[in-house]
Amino acid sequence: MNEQQISTLLRAEWDDLPVGPAPVHLVEKLAERDRRRQAGRRWGGIVGVAAATLLAVALVTTRGDTEDPRPVGPVVDNPADVSWTDGFTLHLDRTTLTVGDELDDLVAWHSRVAEDGGRYGVVYASVDGDVIHVDSLGRVRTIGRTGADDTYVAASTVSPWSAWVDATEGHPALVVHDTAKNKQVAREPLPAAALAGPAVDPVRRSMAIAVDGERVWVRTPTGDLVWEPGRPLKASPYAGSWVLDAADRTVVTSPADPTVPSLVTVASASGPSYSVRGSGNAAVSPDGRHVLVGMAPIGNASLAWKVYDAASGEPVxxxxxxxxxxxxxxxxxxxxxxxxxxxxxxxxxxxxxxxxASEFQRQEIVSCPLSGDPCVTQMSIPGAELDSGRLVLEH
Incomplete structure (x- = not known):
């Protein structure tokens, strides 16, 4: 894929994924940059990545029963409450990892995946189509393929499962992978009838949307599907709606019909379903207790955000x-x-x-407690110091 194709792909994906998209001129900025850095820096980076990879392999084979092994990379406490990336460098809770500096290595989106002891790793699909798992120690392994046109991978913060749609073998299939055991849990071909819609519409492309414990939500051109262990893929019970996110049996949907007024519907295992005004952007907290909803802007205003109690529907x-x-x-x-x-x-x-493209002079990661306490700026970085030009949080 060339820079123009990648830019087009990411623009489509970022414009239509469930929660607050990051601007896609990230790739356009990269295309303008000299892709071949000074020889010393480039070869130094390659040697460093290669050394880190070899050390990761060594740690994988010699870890034994060590209770708290050290990360492969530098021990760096993440000041943010979540994992994040600037395009080529992943920031986990206690280490960082640089994945490369070429467009095919770009981490367009990533999802956090649970590990024992409260730690977390991440999974992502590179623009080139490899699905990568990075554990909390910064150890890297390729666990599958999505294809070069798909960069969306879903995962769970309460289980080691991740999921994606793999179309590299001709017929798209849902792949569910256990990152703790490094074992494929399932590979389920998508029903032919589900693929009959207008797949050229990015919103309707096949992709794994959410991993909710042992349930996986999958988007297809003709509607959403849900998969559970030991059962075939079946149609989503939320007919006529897209699933935006799901966690701990709380599911957030929005109307699939673009002519329907902007609404977000919350279905919680611990309460009745209800609808609130929204823009089709929403996220569920890992424990399923709260829902974050993006409110459509009025005039030139920015997208506004509200938090709701998932069970009662009351604003927080x-x-x-x-x-x-x-x-x-x-x-x-x-x-x-x-x-x-x-x-x-x-x-x-x-x-x-x-x-x-327009540029921001500074990028910040800001955390706003659900307790109502004041927001805290956890990271503040000049745009010129970001190699890719953008901060991107987990999704």
């Missing part, structure tokens, strides 16, 4: 990041104790006719 009073006239919330995720946002500060507009 939290602060959200303060925004200046040239600021914008670019992405939002929900943890068990806080909502976390990527905020772009001081947008500069390009000169008319230049063909360049």
């Amino acid at each position: 009073g939290i602060e959200t990041p303060s925004l200046g006239q040239s600021d914008e919330i670019e992405q939002a995720v929900l943890g068990e104790t806080s909502a976390v946002f990527v905020v772009g500060r001081d947008r500069t507009l390009p000169e008319e006719g230049s063909g360049s």
Whole structure:
């Protein structure tokens, strides 16, 4: 794939994925950059990555019963409540990992996956189509393929399962993988009837949307499917709606019909279903107790966000990041104790006719506690210091 194809792909994906999309001129900025850095830096990076990979292999084979082995990379406490990336470097809870500096290595999106002891790793699909698992120690292994046109991988923060759609063998199939055992749990071909829709529409492309314990939600051109162990794929019980996210038996959906007014429906295992006004952007906390909903902007206002109690439907009073006239919330995720946002500060507009994208002078990760306490800026990085130009949170 060339830069233009990758840019088109990521623009489609970022515009239509469930929760607050990160701007996609990240790839366009990369295309403008010199892809071949100074020889010393480049070869030094290759040697460093190779050494880290060899050390990872050594640790995998010699770990034994060590209770708290050290990460492969530097021991770095993550100041943020979630995992994040600037495109080529993943930031886990206690280490960082640089995956490369070429477009095919780009981490477009990543999902956190649970490990024993409260730790977490991540899974992601590179733009080139490899599905990668990185554990909490920074050890890397390829666990599958999605195909070069698909970069969406779902995972669970309460189980070691991850899921994606693999179309590399001709017929798309749902793959469920246990990252703790490094073992494929299931490979289920998608029903032919489910693939009969207009797949050119990015919203209707086949992809794994959410891993909810041992349930996996899958989007197809003709509607959502759900898979559970020992059972074949079946149609979603939420007919006429897209599943946006799911966790601990709380499922958030929005109407599949674009002519229906913007609504988000919450179905909780511990309460009746209800609908609230929303823009089709929503996320469920890992424990299923809260739902974060993006509210459609009015006029030139930025997308607003509200948190609801998943069982009662009552709003949860939290602060959200303060925004200046040239600021914008670019992405939002929900943890068990806080909502976390990527905020772009001081947008500069390009000169008319230049063909360049607008830029933020600074990127911030801001955490807003569900307790209602003031928001805390956990990371603040000048845009010029971000190798890819964007901070992207887990999804």
